[in-house]
Amino acid sequence: MTIIKWVGAGVLVLTLVLSGVFFMSQPSQPQASSTPASPPPTKALQTATFGGGCFWCTEAVFQNLEGVHSVVSGYSGGHVKNPTYRQVCEGDTGHAEVIQVTYDPAVAPFDALLEVFWKTHDPTTPNQQGNDIGPQYRSVVFYHDEEQRRLAEQYKQELDASGAFSAPIVTEISPFTEFYPAEEYHQRYFEQNSDQMYCRFVIAPKVEKFKKVFKDRVKASK
Numbered sequence: 447m448t449i450i451k452w453v454g455a456g457v458l459v460l461t462l463v464l465s466g467v468f469f470m471s472q473p474s475q476p477q478a479s480s481t482p483a484s485p486p487p488t489k490a491l492q493t494a495t496f497g498g499g500c501f502w503c504t505e506a507v508f509q510n511l512e513g514v515h516s517v518v519s520g521y522s523g524g525h526v527k528n529p530t531y532r533q534v535c536e537g538d539t540g541h542a543e544v545i546q547v548t549y550d551p552a553v554a555p556f557d558a559l560l561e562v563f564w565k566t567h568d569p570t571t572p573n574q575q576g577n578d579i580g581p582q583y584r585s586v587v588f589y590h591d592e593e594q595r596r597l598a599e600q601y602k603q604e605l606d607a608s609g610a611f612s613a614p615i616v617t618e619i620s621p622f623t624e625f626y627p628a629e630e631y632h633q634r635y636f637e638q639n640s641d642q643m644y645c646r647f648v649i650a651p652k653v654e655k656f657k658k659v660f661k662d663r664v665k666a667s668k
Contacts, residue, residue: 499575513554
């Protein structure tokens with residue numbers, strides 16, 4: 447595996463929005479989810495589950511990646527069955543905000559997904575991404591098989607050894623158990639709310655940075 451070094455703190459620019467603005471922007475009456483979990487992968491497709499802070503951000507990035515067939519925002523890694531967004535926000539369900547990605551490994555192999563994952567959030571801050579603080583925002587890879595576990599642990603070790611970040615990577619690498627799709631209004635959030643303040647000042651710059659860094663991997667239709 448080839449690890450490409452990068453430097454600087456430009457991976458994220460989350461300090462433009464206060465945490466209060468983020469929570470004020472949430473709909474006041476969450477609706478029950480009508481979005482099913484991502485479909486079981488066929489022989490050609492596989493599933494990956496990542497947590498990198500607010501799932502609106504990670505969803506928007508991976509939706510633009512060539513080889514990705516679907517991205518569903520949801521919750522994973524906790525002990526509460528069928529959690530709601532409000533429950534997860536309280537920080538005591540054990541769940542992280544995650545995305546479940548269905549992808550074609552012939553186009554976007556798992557280690558390529560890992561590169562995008564680690565380059566588009568800060569994996570050195572425990573339970574925090576910018577002003578989003580709590581265990582629900584932790585950096586995590588939930589692996590679906592032994593090969594994903596091996597690749598994730600190897601990539602993490604190589605990144606730490608390379609000095610790509612100024613602090614140790616704290617990304618959790620844990621076995622996947624269950625995934626609960628988030629409420630409907632969370633799905634494709636950036637596409638449907640591009641004028642919202644959090645989208646304009648946090649998500650949009652992240653997506654644009656992704657498109658510049660990974661310009662050869664952006665979906666042609668995007």
